[in-house]
Amino acid sequence: MHSFQYRNRSLHCEQVDLAALAEEHGSPLYVYSANTIRDHYRRLATALAPLDHHIAYAVKANSNLAVLQLLATEGADFDIVSGGELFRVLKAGGSPSGCTFAGVGKTRAEIEYAMSMGIYCFNVESEAELRFINQVAGEAGIIAPVAVRVNPNVDAKTHKYISTGKSDNKFGVDFERIPDLYARAAKELTNVELRGLQMHIGSQLTTVQPFIEAVQKVAPLAAQLKAEHGIQFLSVGGGIGIVYHDSLASGDGDWWDNQAGEETALTIESYAAAIIPVLQPLGLKILFEPGRMIVGNAGVLLSRVLYKKHGSAKTFTIVDAGMNDLIRPALYQGHHDIVPITEPDGQNETIDVVGPICESSDFFAQDRELPKLEEGDLIALLSAGAYGFTMASNYNSRPLPAEVLVDGANATLVRRRQSFDDLIAGESVAGAHAENTD
Numbered sequence: 001m002h003s004f005q006y007r008n009r010s011l012h013c014e015q016v017d018l019a020a021l022a023e024e025h026g027s028p029l030y031v032y033s034a035n036t037i038r039d040h041y042r043r044l045a046t047a048l049a050p051l052d053h054h055i056a057y058a059v060k061a062n063s064n065l066a067v068l069q070l071l072a073t074e075g076a077d078f079d080i081v082s083g084g085e086l087f088r089v090l091k092a093g094g095s096p097s098g099c100t101f102a103g104v105g106k107t108r109a110e111i112e113y114a115m116s117m118g119i120y121c122f123n124v125e126s127e128a129e130l131r132f133i134n135q136v137a138g139e140a141g142i143i144a145p146v147a148v149r150v151n152p153n154v155d156a157k158t159h160k161y162i163s164t165g166k167s168d169n170k171f172g173v174d175f176e177r178i179p180d181l182y183a184r185a186a187k188e189l190t191n192v193e194l195r196g197l198q199m200h201i202g203s204q205l206t207t208v209q210p211f212i213e214a215v216q217k218v219a220p221l222a223a224q225l226k227a228e229h230g231i232q233f234l235s236v237g238g239g240i241g242i243v244y245h246d247s248l249a250s251g252d253g254d255w256w257d258n259q260a261g262e263e264t265a266l267t268i269e270s271y272a273a274a275i276i277p278v279l280q281p282l283g284l285k286i287l288f289e290p291g292r293m294i295v296g297n298a299g300v301l302l303s304r305v306l307y308k309k310h311g312s313a314k315t316f317t318i319v320d321a322g323m324n325d326l327i328r329p330a331l332y333q334g335h336h337d338i339v340p341i342t343e344p345d346g347q348n349e350t351i352d353v354v355g356p357i358c359e360s361s362d363f364f365a366q367d368r369e370l371p372k373l374e375e376g377d378l379i380a381l382l383s384a385g386a387y388g389f390t391m392a393s394n395y396n397s398r399p400l401p402a403e404v405l406v407d408g409a410n411a412t413l414v415r416r417r418q419s420f421d422d423l424i425a426g427e428s429v430a431g432a433h434a435e436n437t438d
């Protein structure tokens, strides 16, 4: 988080004053640091250098074209989960031959689109999907590259909504069934090439242990599939957690050097050191699908205090961002640090920070001791670069916020704020005048 710092008492992203950005572009406003994204990507690549590896950035974390283009320039490949994400990657200059396509519910249209573009691999989540891809490939007269996602039944020890590697999750194929599935596919499904094996046990993992458990369990299986079917790669998914608490306090340090409690247990280096010895002997290409660790601490959401309300039980600070802009607190009880844009002078109060949405789950902090805020003040919700804008919605007919990418002293508006006309684009009213409504 070293790219967000107070300078002259005003919070900056790299060399750009965030207050000035909010004045120019309004709020709520997402701001991303290009150099933080580059730094995280390069650190991961360096830590994984001993392996023959590829980093397939998980597009779902932050899919702004400018972010994708930046990562494509760094040499990243891309992990996609929809036709829309593939479209974005291609628009941003990414190569289809570096794309892996995950997800439990790919449609025919998405499969055909991805096949026509020539993606690197379909990461298949069920036998039914494998057979369907084989059928679609047969109709197109091609051989489709596939990897099956193995569900290793390992507890990722993360929030239950983002845990994916247990048998009761909808993801992947049971570990025990994989050898038989590959054997039958090799025999019966003539329009797929068994190119790899994939896994992903969950997101925001804060200790290295579940990763170790998962790779130790899956590595022998990958070796077996290499011997029997000549697979080329093993993807170990994403999931590296980030520091969400006291992330600004790390000053010019790295976000993973932060000493704030258990979240520090997982570092890029400890992750790499733990898994490399297990993976290296396989002689396979190893794919990684990081999302959050690349972009999470590279972004903030700026918001302005609209009103203060002193109730009998609580003090509410009502801001102009809502759960439609950043849903993580409402959906996963996710914590985001909140700091004033103007460096505080030490006076604190215990408040709830809430948005304007008509839901009691529309909060960013509850009973949190924060620097005293006044109406009109700007705040920054930290660590909002991953699963922030990509999960934003138009709920309550609120236009989506704008996004700015900062690179050194330059700030570029990389997505303009939606207008009211954007809100109704594509809609029409039933009846005779429908054709006149766009």
Ligand code: LLP
Residues within 6 Å of the ligand: 058, 061, 079, 102, 162, 200, 202, 203, 204, 237, 238, 239, 240, 289, 290, 291, 292, 293, 328, 332, 386, 387
């Ligand atoms: N690969 C696969 C197959 C995935 O499903 C995911 C994330 C990733 C890679 C990237 O995981 P990461 O490195 O970002 O942890 N919206 C939630 C997170 C959902 C993650 C979904 N899958 C949140 O805001 O915490």
